Amino acid sequence: MTTLLFQTKTTERMGIVVQNNTIKEIMVDRPDNNLSAGTILIGKVRNIEEGLKAAFIDLGLEKPGFLPENEYPLKDKAHFNSDLSEGARTIVQVTKEAYQDKGPKLTANITITGKGLIYLPFGDYVAFSKKIENEAREKYQPIFRENLKGTEGVIIRTHAEKMTVDDLLKELDYLRMKWQDIVESSKATKKIKVIHQPKKSPEQLINRYLSTDIEHVYIDDPQSANVLREMHPNLRDNIIFETEIEKLLPISIDGLIDQILTRRITVDKGVRLFFDQTEAMHIIDIDSSQYHSNKDKKSMVRSVNEIAAYAIADEIRKRNLAGIIIIDFITMRHPKDRKHIIDCLKDAFISDPTRTEIYGFTKLGLLEMSRKRESNSMLELFGEASRNHEMKKNNTSYGYSLERYLRQLQVRNVEAIAIKIHPEVAKTFKDNVIDVLKSSIYVDLYWEVTDQVDGFEIIREGSTNLVNDWLSENDRENIDKVL
Template sequence: MLSLYMFFRGTEKVALTVKRGQVQEVFLDRPGMDSKVGSIFKGIVRHVDHGLQAAFVDFGDERQGFLQREEVPACKQDQSLRIEQAIREGQTLFVQVQKDAYGTKGAKLSAIITIPGNALVYLPNGNYVAVSRKLPEERAAKWKEQMTDLLTPGEGVIVRTEADKLPEEVLLEELERLRGKWHTLSVKNAAPPAVIYQDALIPDQLLRRLPAGHLDEIVVDDGFEARQIRQQFPELGEKVRWERGAETLLPQPLFAIWEQLVAPVTNIDRGITLHIDQTEALTVIDVNSGGYTGHSDKNQTAVMVNQLAAKAIAREIRFRNLSGIILIDFVSMKRSDQQRAVLQTFRQALQQDTQRTEVYGFTKLGLLEMSRKRERPSLMEQLQAPIHKNLSFETRCFQLEREIISLSPEKTYILSGKMEHIKHFLKLTGCNSANAAVFVKFQDTNELKLRETDTETVRRDGLDSLDNLF
């Protein structure tokens, strides 16, 4: 049974999917960190790069968005057309965010606009018809023919799997509704750069992303939002219910789930642990077999550990929303057939993921390479405070020693800090003040500070010399 829980009673919106008492995925929508994916902007082309065959578009974000040639309608339709022949600098252009800005990179944009519905996705300038790969070939061909007849020149549409379960008149109504929606958006008199449409992650994107047939219930903590969902998604109406105390129905409190999401180590089974390290460039997952002793044959034990880990890693990737480049360091396996067995287990486990994933195989060093489409920040990025990796205390002590050695013998100085820190400094370096006069002042501060003073201050405060201390 797959349950979707949505929490609206607060500034931050939260959604979770739960299956067999285990949280599968978590979605956050909070001010300042909300995803722009799916939102449409009226932007200004600031620069067209002939070498990159891409353009940089000002759409109102801190950084300009990146528009590749393949995402320009005219270039999509004519493969020989260069981007500078299709758009020009200073031009006003409708763009849609495909991928949020990340690190120093701006958002990835597309000028091929998509207006999503429940069963159809309308492309006002797409000029093609596509059908879900999950539909049989005969049904796909039928839908392509029908939709082509309904579209005007330049229009496009994507037929989703859900369309095959609905009457044709319902789809025609949806197509007209999506057309009208785009017309209303496109004639908005907003000076660029400006947002003309925002696609909310919760509930809009989420309910379109999760197949209606897979959801058994939708639990909402707000009565008004429950009614809105029933109106906007009538096919889900019977599955939606309002529960004021919805959080008490979760397997764990939200705060406990947050702690799991940011924990660098995850215990999975029989002493096996996963160590997960996220960086801006990639994510590294290390499998530690711990005290697992499941088989007398070491090679067979490695395979068993890795197969258990592969299933858990697939779950953690979804649970934490890990994306981009991911490297997995499984327990070392000697034979290629063992690697293939683990690879098969891992690929099967990833089939439940609605995000696009690519598994490339093992490197010569035995690391498994994969990637996962990035649309929004990982949950660790959203939940965890930035980590500032300062220099170690020992490093600062050795630097302080060098400063003291080079002090002028004609001046007087004060070294201030906690007593235990100054004791540690002296024990570590055996430092003396050489020719300079250095006195010590104990203060409740986490840093050791060296500053110039005068002899009058030293006498007034009764300070001891660093050389005679302890």
């Protein structure tokens, strides 16, 4: 069973997936991350690269977007070059977010996702989720062929089997109208502009898990809860308004972030996992030195690797690792044991909505796999490398962490707090958070800006009198009242 939890009142909006009391996935929306996967916008052609068979599209960012020729609806090369001449405007959609020194990857084959359907204005085909049986395919194929117009196409999602044909056709009309609104919006401006941006939390995350058994959906805003009930009537009784989302989690959000940034973790029975990252790939190592068992060596190795396989799958999903992933399992000589571990990994990833490929073991005994990159990993979002090459929370994350802490103080009826804060954390807080907090919390915040602290450091918190007494005893020249 799946539980979805949404913290939407904070500036950094967060959606969390919990299955079997284990956090499986995190989806984060930040005001400074405005070109996430799925975003549709008007771009301007910067140049065509004949050798790459691609166009570079100006999106108003430092790095242009990359639009391959095979992602353009008109497959004729002449159309690609003429339609996308330098300076031409075009509607594009982000398929992969900007990564390292690369700009976003784009497509002009637009997709608009609904509950049961994915609408493709230029698809010109009917396709199905792999989980839909042949009998259902034979039922839906003629219905949608009859109702599609021109170049339209549609992908029928697993959740469609829980909907009536009438509901699916109504959704097709709704998605078609949504596309027409996007086209009209594009005609109304000549500037580079975002014209459709689905919210990761809760919109995209709920859509990712509609095909699973969703037991509960918790959200911290009553109005948003009502909107979700209208959008998903079949989940109406499962959608619950809850002010304190964190108390429903097995770990606090900031504890979860620290856990994600940790290179070494210990899982069941003392098995330890080490996560490293290079420019080209992620590397995961298994250490069994703390594992104790009375089994023979072969059985012990099989048991350790099995524990590691399921734990690694959880961590890959939670950290949103993507691209090439190499896993160094404890050496197994017998092909049967290797196959068992491959089967364990496949089983562990079966509920992962992101496409994953398990390729098998190399001659050196390393397991090769890959996972589709759709958005940045949680390591890139939350962390940065420290002096000892371990990951630590970055200044942007500390800014949003401070907001969460202040909201917790409000719940505890704490009246005032004084802190020391790093200049970059203070900048994030001022640029993205402070205006929202001024109208929603009533905690007095005093800070001293200094580069002598990582993130922020609490000096005093409690009643207004307690903090004022401390302020009166100290030099207030460098201390500002922020809230």
